[in-house]
Amino acid sequence: MNLQDNNCACHPEAYREVLFETKDYNFNTTNASGLIFSCKECGSLYPDKFPTDKCLEQVYVNYYTSGKKRSKLRKVFRWLLRKSQKTTTFRNTPLDACAICDYGCGSGEYLQTLNNSDHNGKLFGYDPVRPESEDGFPFQWLPVKVFDGKGNQFDWLTMCHVLEHVSNPKQIVTRLTSCLMEGGAIWIATPNANSFLIDCFKGWARDVDFPRHRQVFSGSGLHELLSSCGLEIEIQREDRINSVINFGSCAKNLLGDTSVSSWLRLRILSKALWRLIKHMFLPRHLSDLEATELVVICRKST
Ligand SMILES: [Zn+2]
Structure with missing residues (x-):
């Protein structure tokens, strides 16, 4: 696999500090x-x-959105997530939103959920990887040129775990902003660099996700x-059940790495488990700082 240099998208020239080494523990590509x-x-x-652009297809071979079936355990966690808080599944989508677009929609799970709910807005999706047949989806697939800001407008745009994957986040957000109707908003979720799980699991943390993030x-x-x-920006609160699901993926990565002694793996796992328990009971203003995910709703500045 060919790799090239990578820097902070906001501060490519800034000083940086090395934290830890990592591998593709999530998908082993x-x-x-x-x-x-x-x-x-x-x-x-x-x-x-x-990875260089030419190698990107290879690193997404087994990705969540590739159409591969989810494990039974993952399905149970997703069900718990849906039961625990409706706003997570529906991404805070206003009931009166009339043109809803999911940028980076993957296999369209969110739009399908909206279609089966009380939302009546028109549904649109964009993803760089499109299905072979676009029949049977309850939403319209859009080409990327739609986001050139020339007349296509939405009042609710979502980007769920997209920003961490792209080489030009500022350009994409600027383009989406130009497609917002008056009063419209963009909902964004992305992993948090200050997540307690990254602090505990380091390179084995799911959200490090080398070489996709x-x-x-x-x-x-x-x-x-x-x-x-x-x-x-209006900051939203993460659903803490996310941390439990994420903990499971991190633990799987760590326990599967037999190059590390059992004793060290046990030590890291016990420390992380203790942090998870503390995280679940921390007051909100403290747990939000170390949450696994940043969730925001953005509107054009007035
Ligand atoms: Zn920076």
Whole structure:
């Protein structure tokens, strides 16, 4: 696999500090390893090397959105998530939204959920990887040129775990902003660089996801990026059940790495389990800082 240099999208020239080494523990698509750096300016995390565009197809072969069936355990967790809080599944989508678009819609799970709900808005989806046949989806697949800001407008745009994958997050957010109707909003979710699970599991953390995540934003890094696109941000609260699901993936990565002694794996796992328990009972203002995910709703600055 060919790799090239990678930097913080907001501060490519800033000082950086090496934190830990990692591999593709999530999907095992390559033997390559990467060093994860922290940007001294905004605290976002990023690998020093990232696949060239030509190699990207290979690193997404087994990805969640590739149409592969989810494991039974994962399905149970998803069910719990849906039961625990409707707003997570529906991404805070207003009931009166009339033109809803999911940028990076994958296999269209969110739009299908909306279609089966009380939402009556028109549904649109865009993903760089499109299905062979677009028949049978309850939404319209869009080509990327739709986001050139020339007349196609939406009042609710969502980007769920997209920003951490792209090479030009500012350009994409700017383009989406230009497609917003008056009063419209963009809902964004992305992993948190200050997540307690990354702190505990380091390179085995699911959200490091080398070599698919180009950058894991800190709260301040994300705020700086979105403000530079002329957006005002309303911070949302993560559903803490996410942390439980994420913990399971991190533990699987760690326990599967037999190059590390059993004793060390047990030590890391016990420490992480203790942090998870504490996280679940922390007051909200503290648990939000170390949440696994940053969730924001953005509107054009007035
Ligand atoms: Zn930075």
